[in-house]
Amino acid sequence: MLNTTKLTAAVLALALAGPLAAQDGEPKSGGTLNVVIQPEPPSLMIGLVQNGPTQMVGGDIYESLLRYDFDLKPEGQLAESWEISEDGKTYTFKLREGVVFHDGEPFTSADVEFSMDKFLRESHSRMRTYMEHVESIETPDQYTVVFNLKQPFGPFIGIFEPGTAPMIPKHIYEGTDFANNEANNTPIGTGPFKFDKWEKGSFIHLVKNEDYYMEGKPYVDEVYYHVIPDAASRAVAYETGKVDVLPGGSVENFDVARIQAMDNTCITDKGWEYFGPLSWMWVNNDNKPLDDVKVRKAIMHGVDRQFAKDALWNGLGKVSTGPLSSSTRFYDGETPDISYDPEKAKALLEESSYDGETIRILGLPYGETWQRWAEAVKQNLSEIGITTEIVPSDVAGWNQKVADRDYDLAFTYLYQYGDPALGVSRTYMGDNAAPGSPWNNVANYQNAETDKLFAEAALMASPEERKAAYKEIQDQIVEDVPNIWLLELGFPTIYRCDVKNPVNTAFGVNDGFRDVWLDK
Amino acid sequence: MIRFILGRLIKAVFILLAILVFNFLLIHAAPGDPAAVMAGEAGAADEKFLADLRARFGLDQPLYMQLWLYIKGAVQLDLGYSFRQQMPVAEMIGDRLPATLLLTGVAFVLSLVLGVTAGVAASARQGRWGDTLISTFALLFYATPLFWVALMATLVFSVWLEWLPGFGYSTIGAGYTGMAHVLDVAKHLVLPASTLGLFFTAIYMRMTRASMLEVSRLDFVKTARAKGLTRGVIQRRHILRNALLPVITLAGLQAGQIFGGAILTETVFAWPGIGRLMFEAINQRDYNVILGVFYISAAMVLLFNLITDVIYVIVDPRIRLTT
Numbered sequence: 011m012l013n014t015t016k017l018t019a020a021v022l023a024l025a026l027a028g029p030l031a032a033q034d035g036e037p038k039s040g041g042t043l044n045v046v047i048q049p050e051p052p053s054l055m056i057g058l059v060q061n062g063p064t065q066m067v068g069g070d071i072y073e074s075l076l077r078y079d080f081d082l083k084p085e086g087q088l089a090e091s092w093e094i095s096e097d098g099k100t101y102t103f104k105l106r107e108g109v110v111f112h113d114g115e116p117f118t119s120a121d122v123e124f125s126m127d128k129f130l131r132e133s134h135s136r137m138r139t140y141m142e143h144v145e146s147i148e149t150p151d152q153y154t155v156v157f158n159l160k161q162p163f164g165p166f167i168g169i170f171e172p173g174t175a176p177m178i179p180k181h182i183y184e185g186t187d188f189a190n191n192e193a194n195n196t197p198i199g200t201g202p203f204k205f206d207k208w209e210k211g212s213f214i215h216l217v218k219n220e221d222y223y224m225e226g227k228p229y230v231d232e233v234y235y236h237v238i239p240d241a242a243s244r245a246v247a248y249e250t251g252k253v254d255v256l257p258g259g260s261v262e263n264f265d266v267a268r269i270q271a272m273d274n275t276c277i278t279d280k281g282w283e284y285f286g287p288l289s290w291m292w293v294n295n296d297n298k299p300l301d302d303v304k305v306r307k308a309i310m311h312g313v314d315r316q317f318a319k320d321a322l323w324n325g326l327g328k329v330s331t332g333p334l335s336s337s338t339r340f341y342d343g344e345t346p347d348i349s350y351d352p353e354k355a356k357a358l359l360e361e362s363s364y365d366g367e368t369i370r371i372l373g374l375p376y377g378e379t380w381q382r383w384a385e386a387v388k389q390n391l392s393e394i395g396i397t398t399e400i401v402p403s404d405v406a407g408w409n410q411k412v413a414d415r416d417y418d419l420a421f422t423y424l425y426q427y428g429d430p431a432l433g434v435s436r437t438y439m440g441d442n443a444a445p446g447s448p449w450n451n452v453a454n455y456q457n458a459e460t461d462k463l464f465a466e467a468a469l470m471a472s473p474e475e476r477k478a479a480y481k482e483i484q485d486q487i488v489e490d491v492p493n494i495w496l497l498e499l500g501f502p503t504i505y506r507c508d509v510k511n512p513v514n515t516a517f518g519v520n521d522g523f524r525d526v527w528l529d530k
Numbered sequence: 531m532i533r534f535i536l537g538r539l540i541k542a543v544f545i546l547l548a549i550l551v552f553n554f555l556l557i558h559a560a561p562g563d564p565a566a567v568m569a570g571e572a573g574a575a576d577e578k579f580l581a582d583l584r585a586r587f588g589l590d591q592p593l594y595m596q597l598w599l600y601i602k603g604a605v606q607l608d609l610g611y612s613f614r615q616q617m618p619v620a621e622m623i624g625d626r627l628p629a630t631l632l633l634t635g636v637a638f639v640l641s642l643v644l645g646v647t648a649g650v651a652a653s654a655r656q657g658r659w660g661d662t663l664i665s666t667f668a669l670l671f672y673a674t675p676l677f678w679v680a681l682m683a684t685l686v687f688s689v690w691l692e693w694l695p696g697f698g699y700s701t702i703g704a705g706y707t708g709m710a711h712v713l714d715v716a717k718h719l720v721l722p723a724s725t726l727g728l729f730f731t732a733i734y735m736r737m738t739r740a741s742m743l744e745v746s747r748l749d750f751v752k753t754a755r756a757k758g759l760t761r762g763v764i765q766r767r768h769i770l771r772n773a774l775l776p777v778i779t780l781a782g783l784q785a786g787q788i789f790g791g792a793i794l795t796e797t798v799f800a801w802p803g804i805g806r807l808m809f810e811a812i813n814q815r816d817y818n819v820i821l822g823v824f825y826i827s828a829a830m831v832l833l834f835n836l837i838t839d840v841i842y843v844i845v846d847p848r849i850r851l852t853t
Contacts, residue, residue, distance in 0.1 A: 042703060049810070052568065052614040061571035135572070135579040189586060194616065210615070210625060211802030213702045234702055238800040239810075243697045246684055250696055406562025406815045409570040448566075449575060 035510070039229045041528040043509065044253040045519070046244050046260045047214065047235040054205065054214070055194040056176045057125070058133050062520075065173040066257060067235055070216055070522040071112075072176035072199035075103055075122070076167075078516045080283050082339065082428045084167060085515075088117065088177060088200060098162030098471035105153040109223045111179045112204045119149035124180035126157075133188055140169050140432075162471035165429035168339075171284065171517060172201075174427070202228035202524040212237055229527035241377065245269060254509050257519045258282065258501025263324045263379050269504055276507040279326060279500045281518020286335030286433070287501065289423035291371075291387070291494040292452045297418055300369070304362035306491040309419075310348050312355035312394040313387055315496055322383050326500030332488040333434055335498050337516075338426045340480035345488040348495070355394040368397045372411055372420040375404050380421060383496075387419075412448035423499055424449065428516070430480055431468035438487060439464055455492035531843075535836065542832040549828045550604055550821070554597050557812075557820055563589055564613045564815045587613045600821065609822040614814055619822035623804065629699055630803035633795070634788040636719060637727035642781055644727070645734025650770060652735065653742035664735065672732035680725045680798040687721060694720050697800040722799040726792050730784055734777060741773035748772075774845055782838030786831035790823070 047066060053059045056068030075089035084092070089103040109117040127147050130137040143163040148156040159166065169175050177200060182193050197205050202224075203216035214235040218228055236253055238244045245261045247253045248269055258281075261269065270277050291309075299305045315329045328336060332345040369391070373384035388398045398419075403411060412420050426433030436442055436450055440461045443451035460483050467479035503519055505512050508529040515521045565583035569575035584590045588599070603610055609619035652664040671679070688696030695718050700706070706714045745751065746769050754764050793805035804823055811819035842849045 044702075052814075053616065059568070059572070061568070133582075135569075135576040138576065138578070189582075190616070209802070210622070211629075211806060212699055212800075215703070232703070236698075236702065236800075237802075238697060239797045239806060240800070242681055243684070243798055243800055246689060246696045249689055250692070252695075252698075403561075405570065405813055406560065406567050408562075409566045410561040413566065446577070447575065447580075448570060 035529060037226070037229050037510070037525075037527040038529065039226070039231075039527070041230050041530065043230045043233045043255065043523060043526060043528070045233060045235050045255040046247065046253050046257060047237055048244065048257075048260055049239070050211065050237045053194060054197045054208070056172060056197075057129055057178050058189060058194065060134065060136070060173065065520045067214055067216070068176065068197070068199075069172045069201070069517065069520045070203040070233065071197050071201045071205055072172045072178070073201045073522070074170045074172045074175045074177060075105075076170040077521060078168070078171060078284055078428070080280060080516055082168065082283060082337075082516055084170070087170075089170070092167075094167065098164070099159045101157040101159070101166060103155045103157075105155065106223060107153055109200055110221055111200055112198045112219060113179070113182075114221075115179060115181050117177065117179075117200050118152040119155045120152075121177055121180045122155045123147050123149050124184060125178040126175065129178045129183060129188060130175065134174075136174060136427075136432075137169075140166070140174075161469050163431075163469060164471070164473065164476055165427075165431045165468065168284075168428045168432065172522070173517070173520060201522055203233055203522070206232075224524070228524050230523065233523060241265070248504065254506045255512055255519065256504040258503050261504070262377065263322065263326070266324050266326075266502065266504070274507050275504065277502045277504045278513050279502045281503060281513035281516070281520075282499075282501055283337040283516035284425075284428045285517075286337045286426035286428070287423050287499040288330060288333075288335045288426060289421065289496040289499050290330070291496065292412065292417065292420040292422055293491075293493055294415060294418050294420075295453045295455055295492055296415070299362065299364045299367060300418060302363045303490060304358050305364050306494070308355040308358040308362060308364070308394060309391065309396070310355075310491050310494050311351045311358065312396070313390050313494060313496070314350045316350060318383055318386055319497055322379050322386065323497065323500060326502055328498040328500070330495040330498050332484050332495060333438065333493075334430060334480075334484060335426050337428075337498075338434065339429050340477050342481045342484045344481075345484050348488060348491070352390075352394050359395055364396065366397060368399055370401050370418040371398050372401045372403065372408065372417045374421040374423070375402075375408050384421060409448050412452055413446055415445050415452070415454070419494070420452070421496075422448075422452075430483075431464075435464040435468065438492065453492045455487075455490070457486065457490060460486050531840075535840070538836050538839075542829075542836070545832060546825075546828055547601070550601060550825060551597065553821055553824045553828075554600060554817075557815075557817055558593060558596075560815065562815055564817065565589060567814050568614065583613075600818075604821075604825060609825065610818040612811075612816055612819045614816045614819075619818050622807065622819060623822055623826060626802060626804045626807050627789070629801060630792075630796070630805065631788065632715075632719065633722055633726065633801055633803055634792060636723040637730065637792075638781075638784055638788060640723060641727040641730035641734055641784075645731040646738050646774075646777060648731070649735040649738025650742060650765065652739045653746070654765065656743060661739075665739070668732040668735045670732075671728045672736065676725065676729055676794050677798055679728060680721075680795060683721050683725055684798070694718075696721065697798075699800075699802050722795050722801050725799075726795045733780065737777050737780060738773065741776050742769055745769045745773045771845060775842065778838060778841055778845065782834050782841075783831075785837075786834040787827070789830040790827035 047063050049063060051063035051067060054064060054067050056064055056072050073087050075087060076084045077087045078084055088106055088109060090106045091104045093102045105119060111117055131141050143159050145158045145160045179198050182198060183191060202219050202222050204219050206217045207215040216233045218231050222228060238247055241262045245265045248256050293300050293306055295301055319325060319327055319329060331343060334341045371384050371388060374380040384400050388400055391398050411417050438455050438460060439451055440456045443454045463479050463483050467476050470476045503513050510527050510529055511525040512519060514525055564587060565580050568583060569580055588596060612619055612622055615622060648664050652661045655661045684696040687694045698718055700714050700718055751764060751768055754768050793809045796803045796805040808820060808823040
């Protein structure tokens, strides 16, 4: 009973915290913000390294031309205004004037061209594929940048965020070996905070950018990112007042309820709309008996995802309905039913080619929750009559096994980057299935029809046409069940209620603490 | 004596080389490589990204070539670069060493002094309540998992009583200098050092007690008593000195580990030491860092074994050194 009450309270708090936090009072300046970072990033140079912690700290130091609200609508950041031509092939950005990098050099259209065309094309895998759509970049004057696309590419307006398209100082990197540039250790961007110090294993210290171009911002004087390797110790760090913000995933899910019950504690699950983290089990479509769609459907109906959500994820997140996250553009909620139905699963299994073989489950080595999830799935499947065994591994081993396709079922979760052409098609395109990578079409799903639709939909100029194409794709893929979709993950950000505005874009804490102020 | 030490040092060099080669092969036998791990964290990577990383790390070369380059560097005391952090490994280890030495060193001295004292005290009161009390505590700490003790200590002293900081090396952002800094670090040190020390205290105590009891039944102790020596003198000069040999063996082993850090304690208490560096490096397959830490710890274990042997002679003149 007690648990139910707590859970309801959690859901209520989630619903309320977001809008409330954004409203109250005049911002006050000053103070120190203490945030947990986990794991310790390998580097802060966001153009070279794209893992979560790097983006989180890098999002304070670097900026892009735009930022995106919770509905993924673009807002100006380094660009003051922008225009997309009728045919969807020309993007013109007007840059803000008077912006300087942390070393005092002005930020101009030359930096945009250098970042997009040279630096990121060279070192950023995702950007490399996006930039293939760009025919040329023009800089008619210091504050205007024009991108000429080869053909319309709808998702293009969605790539100008710091994790994807950070603006990198040309005067520091031009003509150097980017990866080995000394400056990578003292990152320079245009963002609200400057890099000050990194005590490896302890903390990263950023200080206010006094010359920031937005009047009065940032409000806080300094930010400390605390490196605390143990999840229980991170919870203690919050409980003892050492840190004020716990970004999503910092503490184990079973600790969330306890921490949330503390005074002056707010929680929000917003700030993940752009990423739309969706978890699923890869199904090795080449292995018998998983090549049989009936076996895959049986597994799909046999896995109790509501239970996983309530028991393992503390009620956070959403049960997935198919290949798209509900926050991703062109999500279609009307796809064929894949809900939990053990009776149906047993019937399907009866008709299928399954013959008692042992199916291997490769869990995701990301902590307790994932381990328990693999155990829960094992039990679910044994209830419908499928024998399984759990294969243990660490992060490197998991990568290797998935890349080599040495698995039957493998847990994973991936980001969708707001648009199916950026973050979804890579998982299902038939020509993107070569072994060697754990992030392409690992299941080796082959469907000529959806391949064609995916290719066309990315290049359609009108959003309505794209919507129709993606609807067809979603229906078809759900019908084929190439993977077992699990949950749209909820990674709640927990913070003291007197820390105002920690999450106010679709990127949450990864978008920098530009608007944060302390009401103390 | 000098000949003995020199002989042992020469042997040690070869053992060290063998350890290096073995470690190198072992770590490369683990699935996955640092490029795959880094790409994995990014959640997306194409062929070029992986190939660039592997070329930059030198992982595109054949294994024997990589081994040869590593050994060549190691012999010249060059530990190479960390793939991930883009820093020389020697510098990274150097950065972490003071914190680890402080933690393991304090825990070592603490456990040795406490353990031997408690062991002597218990043996002197054999079978009485004082002995039972000490032995019970020792057994308790010996049997309890370290991480649990650590978490409970944090809960009691940091969360409930709020006496001591629960994690970290110093108060971040406080800007203490001089004496204030020393006190601050000392406060942060209490919980991790006692957690780490407790386990060894228990071992030293049990060993000292058992050894003392054994020696006290020997004939020369009877002789000493018959000579009319006081209890204290017999305990100290006759029994303890003879009973210490096994304790020294154990202390030598623990001393060798001082440089390897303490993975569990450092992780739970967010102590920025070598143990954590190594643990993270293993997960990230940062080969050079792992090998660098192994190299230093192996060298230290060899060195402390040698020192232990020399100390035997000092404590017990009956022992002779031969190579």
